[in-house]
Amino acid sequence: RAYQSASLLLLLRQSVSIPVFANGNIQFLRDVERCRQETYVDGIMAAEGSLYNPAIFTGEQPPCWRVAMEYLEYEKRYPCPLSYIRGHLFKIWFHVLKQPEYQCYREKLGAAKSLETVEQICHELKSLLQARLTPEDLSAEFSLDDVPFWRCQPYISSTQQTLKRSHCLSDGSDPAVVDACVVKRLKNRQVKREPAVPRGTC
Secondary structure (H helix, E strand, C coil): CHHHHHHHHHHHHHHCCCCCEEECCCCCHHHHHHHHHHHCCCEEECCHHHHHCCCHHHCCCCEHHHHHHHHHHHHHHCCCCHHHHHHHHHHHCHHHHCCHHHHHHHHHHHHCCCHHHHHHHHHHHHHHHHHHCCHHHHHCCCCCCCCCCCECCCCCCCCCCCCCECCCECCCCCHHHHHHHHHHHHHHCCCCCCCCCCCCCC
16 A cells, blocks of 8 residues: 555655655545655555545545436536446445345446436435435444445455565565565665756746
């Protein structure tokens, strides 16, 4: 994760005169804040996290149906291929479609051949979810470690892929050790920094 490589990112930030952006497994707004505090990078990118929860930078985990409906409204203004629409909705509805009682809608969404069918599926899911939830459910507080399945949230894999960097460790089994190796190599390297260009001169 970006914020787990704080020592490496901080060293890079201090070693170059160009802007440095962090990227990698930004899943919640707390990850953004922690990364900025620990690395002083100029910016932070998010990809997967924002696909599962487009509201990631607001710090909210909104109900999936609210985001899905808003997405469909944007699609009407800015049309795109149906395969793109299905792909985005699969991520927005991901945790809902994992529930046994809603898994049939995964097949329906995957087989949808028109925007009208996609909209119908989203409306059905919205109705089913709203019917089972009470006002107390909708307003209840929750931990980011236990977000209700009907709220937008990131997909977190149960296994972590082994990180391999050929110039450090051959097995790459421990990301922390690999990062330490990279930091050591950077410290041993003479970095020539160009003088910073004053703002407003180009």
